[in-house]
Amino acid sequence: MIEIIEVKTKKDKRDFVDFPTRLYKDNDFYVHPLRGDEMGIFSPKKNVSFDECDIVFYLAKKDGVVVGRICGILQKVYNERTSTKRVRFGRFDFVDDVEVARALLTAVEEWAKSKGMDTIHGPLGFNDLEREGLLIQGYDRLATFEENYNFPYYKEHIEACGYEKEIDYIAARIELPEQTSDRVKKLSELVMKRYKLKIATAKNKSEYLKKYKDGIFEVLDEAYSDLYGVIPYNEKQKKSIIDQFKLVINIKYIISLLDENDRVVAFGFALPELAKAVKKSKGRLFPFGVFRILKVRNRGPVADFGLIGVRKEYKNKGVPAVMLNYIIEGAKEVGVTTIETNHTLEDNHSMLQLYKNFDNIEQHKRFRCFVKFLDKEKKN
Numbered sequence: 261m262i263e264i265i266e267v268k269t270k271k272d273k274r275d276f277v278d279f280p281t282r283l284y285k286d287n288d289f290y291v292h293p294l295r296g297d298e299m300g301i302f303s304p305k306k307n308v309s310f311d312e313c314d315i316v317f318y319l320a321k322k323d324g325v326v327v328g329r330i331c332g333i334l335q336k337v338y339n340e341r342t343s344t345k346r347v348r349f350g351r352f353d354f355v356d357d358v359e360v361a362r363a364l365l366t367a368v369e370e371w372a373k374s375k376g377m378d379t380i381h382g383p384l385g386f387n388d389l390e391r392e393g394l395l396i397q398g399y400d401r402l403a404t405f406e407e408n409y410n411f412p413y414y415k416e417h418i419e420a421c422g423y424e425k426e427i428d429y430i431a432a433r434i435e436l437p438e439q440t441s442d443r444v445k446k447l448s449e450l451v452m453k454r455y456k457l458k459i460a461t462a463k464n465k466s467e468y469l470k471k472y473k474d475g476i477f478e479v480l481d482e483a484y485s486d487l488y489g490v491i492p493y494n495e496k497q498k499k500s501i502i503d504q505f506k507l508v509i510n511i512k513y514i515i516s517l518l519d520e521n522d523r524v525v526a527f528g529f530a531l532p533e534l535a536k537a538v539k540k541s542k543g544r545l546f547p548f549g550v551f552r553i554l555k556v557r558n559r560g561p562v563a564d565f566g567l568i569g570v571r572k573e574y575k576n577k578g579v580p581a582v583m584l585n586y587i588i589e590g591a592k593e594v595g596v597t598t599i600e601t602n603h604t605l606e607d608n609h610s611m612l613q614l615y616k617n618f619d620n621i622e623q624h625k626r627f628r629c630f631v632k633f634l635d636k637e638k639k640n
Contacts, residue, residue, distance in 0.1 A: 262359060263322070264364065265321065275319055280353045291405055313336060315332070315334075327355045335491060338489070338491045347375065348384040350384050352414075353410070357417075365421050379634060380632045388491065391408045394628050395407075423632045425628055425630060431604070432622060435621075437620075452582065454577075460524070473498070476527045482569075484567075487605060513529055528568035530564060530565050531563065531566055563596045565600060568583045
């Protein structure tokens with residue numbers, strides 16, 4: 261018999277966080293999130309998303325042994341912006357048993373109904389910078405630090421529980437050319453000159469963030485406002501995101517463009533490949549995990565592409581191509597030869613078009629968000 265319990269005690273919280281580590285202990289491709297960050301998701305003091313979300317965590321047990329977990333998220337800001345009544349599911353992991361998956365999803369569905377909601381979708385996190393989507397292609401590829409990984413049976417069991425595709429994310433691997441093409445260089449120079457743009461500079465990372473962080477978040481909120489699952493960041497979330505990324509970001513991987521009035525009009529960044537360092541430490545920073553991360557932060561052959569954000573007034577003026585060029589050139593200076601693109605929504609045509617500038621690109625992963633309508637009339 262499968263028992264569903266709501267996570268309440270310290271032991272429950274440890275079991276929730278550590279269950280995937282046990283489930284994937286012999287898997288070569290799963291990459292742990294940072295355990296300290298995951299332990300903080302239960303605390304309103306550490307997880308700033310409690311300010312705008314109702315959140316519930318469940319464990320599934322069979323014969324007293326944890327066999328699955330799930331998180332339910334009622335993202336109030338997202339629902340208000342989209343005029344929907346949705347609950348997200350995330351951090352969804354389970355053994356190869358459809359009844360375990362069904363019991364966990366049913367628990368979130370009943371919780372959603374109790375909140376007056378009519379739709380469930382996911383996997384999604386508290387915000388757009390968390391891991392999103394269920395892996396449905398690329399099971400034999402190492403996940404990046406920013407990506408979900410799951411066994412192939414997840415998809416089959418989720419669909420058996422009445423869930424269907426809502427949207428897919430695509431991920432690709434790009435082998436960088438030794439030299440940037442003359443065409444791209446000329447385009448970058450032309451765009452910069454025509455629109456009187458310049459590259460943001462600073463003495464170090466701290467000064468960079470102090471000078472430009474507000475403008476960067478303005479750009480991100482504007483550029484991504486219409487995309488699936490995206491919510492604007494409040495002040496607490498901005499601080500939390502900066503605190504999380506300070507350790508791993510390298511200023512060589514960041515580019516911001518300013519207009520003639522020093523307003524940030526575009527922003528983009530990549531991250532050093534953290535997957536292998538984090539995997540080796542099983543998501544623990546101490547005692548050795550932090551040193552492994554610092555070691556790869558400044559040099560390595562692979563970088564994980566983060567995102568590009570461009571103000572709408574500059575979107576169709578060649579600025580995204582300029583951003584991509586500068587990020588890649590900066591990464592190449594620290595030895596990067598390969599870029600992992602991470603998630604790109606399948607309907608984000610402007611971004612997908614950018615990738616066509618590369619000859620050596622392989623679309624090697626696909627992630628899916630599922631949806632289930634609890635109100636049958638809504639589906640029709």
